[in-house]
Amino acid sequence: MTATEPEGTFCLVLHSHLPWLAHHGSWPVGEEWLYQAWAHSYLPVTDLLRRFADEGKRDVLTLGVTPVLAAQLDDPYCLRAFHAWLGDWQLRTQHAASLWRGDDLLSSLAADEYRAATGALEEFEGRWRHGFSPVLRSLVDSGVAELLGGPLTHPFQPLLDERVRSFALRGGLTDTALRLGHRPAGIWAPECGYAPGMEDGYAAAGVRRFLVDGPSLRGDTSAARTVGSSDVVCFGRDLEVTYRVWSPKSGYPGHSAYRDFHTWAHDVGLKPSRVTGKHIEPADKAPYDPALAADTLHQHVKDFVDTVVGRLRELRERHGRRSLVVAAYDTELFGHWWHEGPAWLEGVLRALPEAGVRVTTLRGALEAGHLGGPVDLPASSWGSGKDWRVWDGEQVADMVQENANLQRRLLDLETGGQVRDPAADQAVTEALLAMSSDWAFMVTKDSAADYACRRARVHTERFDEVAALLRAGSPAARARAAALRAEDGPFGHVDARAL
Known part of the structure; x- marks a missing residue:
């Protein structure tokens, strides 16, 4: 490999989705779920992409946004309610500051939360007043991200009558085109659900590429593959890399230094603790220490970059060519479930090119030549057992x-x-x-x-x-x-x- 040749290609795919929650309860599920993800994931992730676009970066990642989520982020009722939620968040941080006065770590946490809430309010009032679609369209138009769409309400497609499946998919693609002026060429199939023959429906709807989980390709995710006799292309998640971050049993967000998602100070509605340990009771968890979390984050950025580089070298040795690694996650992991996630995301996306890895979109991976031969896929999903058991x-x-x-x-x-x-x-x-x-x-x-x-x-x-x-x-x-x-x-x- 010459000094100018990349180690290989890396694609990060984010799947943004929540079901329709407006007018259907608030806490602990319902609208509160939407507003937390909006504040802690959608705002920071789009801010990161905008900053990358301002730096002239292109094809940074592939971003899936389901039509039902986009509809909520454009909905006038949701926009008004989220604005009120952000104001309430800011007020809660002020109340926390008064209650936690005298405790250095908790006082600092309250101040950090106040700055975060104030920044979110300013971002929302300045850029999101007319909904999500203008924000997302600017990112797609700039070329910083490739957009994936999907069926209207995120149904598990293998269990649908073919006529309903086609209606939902075509409607979802139309919805995205109406909102953004772009009809997606790729989709994140809900739950990565696949049944043999679905590629024909994709081709008829104009879908050129979609995601499956790694086991659907028997673990050989080093290139995209055409499906059956069609020219529709599937990409498989590389679980060896993806699971470094998040798996059914482990991953970075569970580290003891990171902010604990599940532990609340209910008197102020904030999360004041770090994970501390898997079996530590909430009352016994240590207070969150941002400096400790930042040190851990730096280590996890390096570990992930090393993992990607090692995987690409292993694949190159095995196949005799530069290969592809696709890591795919729910967008809501970054910020909502994992407080430090957006900072990790930025760190990785900046560090990988410095390590000699081409970072691009699914479209960019095809343009770089990462296309293998045809494959017959089994009935599959990304759920437990990689089959349909979660949904049927x-x-x-x-x-x-x-x-x-x-x-x-x-x-x-x-x-x-x-x-x-x-x-x-x-x-x-x-x-x-x-x-x-x-x-x-x-x-x-x-x-x-x-x-x-x-x-x-x-x-x-x-x-x-x-x-x-x-x-x-x-x-x-x-x-x-x-x-x-x-x-x-x-x-x-x-x-x-x-x-």
Whole structure:
């Protein structure tokens, strides 16, 4: 390898997604979930990308944004409520400063939180007043990030009737094009869910590339691969590298020095502790020490860069060519779940090129020649077991059956003929919201399972209510649909006739 040749290529892919939460509760799940992720992940990650764009950097990372998340970040109600939430955060930091006076570490934490809240308010008021779409469009237009889209409400596609699957995917791509002026050429398939033959639907919808988990490619993720007989390309997550940061059992965010996500000072609504130890009770955890966390972060940036370089060298020796490493994560990991995550992200993206690694997007990896031969993919996901068990297992068997029945009723829906019917459009929206993959995930993982079951049931009932009014020819159908749209109105362009 000459001095000018890169060690290989690295792609960071971030998947930004939350289900539709507006008007459906606040704490501990519901809107609070949205506002925490917005403040602690979406604001700092987009700020990082903007600073990279200002420096003239291009193709830094691949950013997936699901249509249902984009809809919330553009929604007038959510914008107003988030602005109020940021103001409340600032007030809570001032209250913490008064309560924690006399404790050096906690007083410093309160001051840091105040600065963070104030900075977030200024950023939001200055750049986000008209929603997320103008912010994201500027990043995509600058070329600093490649955009990935997805189906409308993030359904688990392998369990969908092909007609519903196509409708949701085409609607999602259209939604992104309407918001940003760009129709994504790639998607992050919800939960990386795949069933053999789905590539044909992707090709028909204009999707050129998508993500799968590493085991789908039997661990050979060193190049992108065309799928089946199509020219649609899949990229596999390199789990050896990806899991250094976050795996089902370990990863950097669990280090004792980092800020603990789960421990709250409920009197001020802030997180004052560091992880300390996996089995330490919240009351016994040590106070958060930013200096200690910063030292640890520096070590973890170096460890990750060393891991990527070592992996690329190993792959080059094995395959006789420069290879590709794709690491992919939920955007919400950086800042929301892992307080230090945005700083780690910036450190890694700056350090990798200095270590001789080409950092680019999925599109850039193809342009660099990282394309292998065709592959037949198995039924798969990025969930437990890398199969479908999280979304169609025994724990959610009733939900799977209810969704299958709902799809049949959806496809039988009277959709309005020659003229759009807003009642039919809203019924379709409610059905799609009921089929969000998040609900089954939350039940299987026993994470706010009651909330997830309630959400799936509520949207199914709303669909059936409007559908019954439509079948009866009732003039009340439109009035009821309008009332529901005030709560569940993420996609004004959804046209039931397209089913």
